[in-house]
Amino acid sequence: MTSDASAQAGPNAFGHDHRLTPVDRFGIWLSARRIRHEVGTFAGKRLGDFGCGHEAALARTVLDDVETATLVDRSLAPDLLAHPKVHAVEGSLPEALSSLADASLDIVLCTSVLEHLWEPVDTLTEFRRLLAPDGVCFINVPSWLGKRALELSAFRLNLSPADSIDDHKSYYDPKDLWPLLVRAGFRPRHLRCSRHKFGLNTFAVCRLGR
Secondary structure: OOOOOOOOOOOOOOOOOOOOOHHHHHHHHHHHHHHHHHHOOOOOOEEEEEOOOOOOHHHHOOOOOOOEEEEEEOOOOHHHHHOOOEEEEEOOOOHHHOOOOOOOEEEEEEEOOHHHOOOHHHHHHHHHHHEEEEEEEEEEEEOHHHHHHHHHHHHHOOOOOHHHHHOOOOOOOHHHHHHHHHHOOOOHHHEEEEEEOOOOEEEEEEEOOO
């Protein structure tokens, strides 16, 4: 499923007010597995994880490997704020990204965040600005099929935070996400959009190329 991170879900970062559920942890594991497969190695990379969640659960899995990790969400755990590799920015997207330098990141992660934004293209445009040459951006969002599963989990089974799902502004199949990525400045030749997590999510790999 897709409740593994959210920058815009309510007044606090995802995971700030509650423990991660088994559904959350499974979503994080699936996202991390797919991203690791695409990246190969995080060694020496400058990572940005935007809407990372209070605990930055996905980014934590690669902190030992990366050169630096820029973490952005409305609130971040105290140990992340003090971590020597972490550049922490507490705020909302896309405004919180304005202080970051152009072409300063090798990898951008954004998992389960765009569905909380009224104007997702503004944030996607910032991601492209932040990517270094040959950088790669990974986007994970819930699909329209995933909407049913998420609402069942949150509203009937109480396995996911209902407030987060109530905050969703949209859902994205590949045909919905692809045009937004092109509007943000990514070239079609460097884009891949596909279904992910049993069709409940859409996953995009966006490269700058040369």
